[in-house]
Amino acid sequence: MGEVDPAFILEPEHRPRISYIEGKGVPLIDLSPILSSNNVSAIEFEGLVKEVGDACKEWGFFQVINHGVPLEKREKIDDASRKFFEQSLEEKRKVRRNEKEVFGYHDTEHTKNVRDWKEVFDFAIQEPTILPASLDPDDKEVTECNNQCPEYPPGLRETCQDYGQEMLKLSYKLLELIALSLGLPADRFYGFFKDQTSYIRLNHYPPCPTPELALGVGQHKDGAVLTILAQDDVGGLEVKRKTDGEWVRVKPTPDAYIINVGDTMQVWSNDSYESVEHRVTVNSERERFSLPFFLHTAHYTMVKPLEELINEQNPAKYRAFNWGKFIANRKCSNFQKLNVENLQIYHFKISE
Ligand SMILES: O=C(O)CCC(=O)C(=O)O
Numbered sequence: 001m002g003e004v005d006p007a008f009i010l011e012p013e014h015r016p017r018i019s020y021i022e023g024k025g026v027p028l029i030d031l032s033p034i035l036s037s038n039n040v041s042a043i044e045f046e047g048l049v050k051e052v053g054d055a056c057k058e059w060g061f062f063q064v065i066n067h068g069v070p071l072e073k074r075e076k077i078d079d080a081s082r083k084f085f086e087q088s089l090e091e092k093r094k095v096r097r098n099e100k101e102v103f104g105y106h107d108t109e110h111t112k113n114v115r116d117w118k119e120v121f122d123f124a125i126q127e128p129t130i131l132p133a134s135l136d137p138d139d140k141e142v143t144e145c146n147n148q149c150p151e152y153p154p155g156l157r158e159t160c161q162d163y164g165q166e167m168l169k170l171s172y173k174l175l176e177l178i179a180l181s182l183g184l185p186a187d188r189f190y191g192f193f194k195d196q197t198s199y200i201r202l203n204h205y206p207p208c209p210t211p212e213l214a215l216g217v218g219q220h221k222d223g224a225v226l227t228i229l230a231q232d233d234v235g236g237l238e239v240k241r242k243t244d245g246e247w248v249r250v251k252p253t254p255d256a257y258i259i260n261v262g263d264t265m266q267v268w269s270n271d272s273y274e275s276v277e278h279r280v281t282v283n284s285e286r287e288r289f290s291l292p293f294f295l296h297t298a299h300y301t302m303v304k305p306l307e308e309l310i311n312e313q314n315p316a317k318y319r320a321f322n323w324g325k326f327i328a329n330r331k332c333s334n335f336q337k338l339n340v341e342n343l344q345i346y347h348f349k350i351s352e
């Protein structure tokens with residue numbers, strides 16, 4: 001990645017500023033009231049539900065501490081990720097993603113048709129993961145996708161599986177809090193995750209000689225229900241603040257996870273909660289590692305506003321869409337430079 005290929009260069013209006021605003025305001029939420037060993041008062045619990053609801057509404061992003069994920073599990077996957085990316089390109093490309101194998105290594109990802117300054121390794125939570133065979137909305141055929149596992153570092157598969165289980169446990173806790181904050185039963189979202197298409201991504205952002213012209217990940221929204229992200233101490237994640245549209249940096253906080261509302265949750269909540277744009281800046285000195293977990297429903301889920309949240313005064317703002325076809329469409333545009341805009345939830349918006 002030494003030389004700057006024009007495919008990485010952003011249009012001037014999308015280039016990052018070299019100075020940045022530190023994340024004043026991205027809420028930091030202490031989840032200790034729901035750690036199983038704690039006795040929590042009703043007031044404390046209601047306070048936490050409100051805090052989560054307010055963060056989803058006002059920011060679409062928050063950080064959590066005292067989340068119950070053992071630090072050793074995070075350190076273990078972080079270490080495995082560093083070892084994997086340290087290898088030669090030739091080794092890494094042995095587990096390369098392609099049109100058939102959708103999980104694995106990838107070093108030419110595009111966000112909104114500009115190449116990202118990063119390399120990734122994707123690992124599915126469910127094996128096999130069932131996905132649509134094609135983008136064609138009328139084609140009902142599906143394919144079984146498995147993980148590709150590198151020889152090195154040994155045990156990467158088990159490390160990822162183990163970490164994945166921790167991510168699911170934290171997801172369910174967060175989904176309960178979010179459901180309650182929307183006035184729904186705590187278990188309202190549970191039914192969506194049989195046959196889920198969730199995955200863990202290992203991200204590596206090498207130092208970039210021209211950080212003012214390129215991005216590690218261009219500005220985008222996650223399609224997920226939720227994303228749970230671990231970032232290292234380098235920093236670079238920026239969130240578009242809802243109040244004024246400024247790009248604000250999410251300050252690295254030791255052992256915290258960054259949570260963001262994805263497009264699926266935005267649609268389910270009928271726009272009460274919003275999936276917010278974010279991006280990753282790179283720098284010329286230090287490489288950066290991050291570990292997002294994308295919580296996704298089954299491919300056959302028809303994503304639409306929840307019945308309980310719509311009525312005559314507040315009608316559905318979206319038409320139902322098929323999750324599998326939506327994600328397949330996104331993945332396809334991440335693969336190569338296309339001359340069309342990639343699929344977004346507003347394409348399913350019902351005009352008012
Ligand atoms: O690396 C990060 O901090 C965020 C990455 C991200 O937004 C993504 O992979 O969707």
Ligand SMILES: [Fe+2]
Binds near residue numbers: 220278
């Ligand atoms: Fe993202």
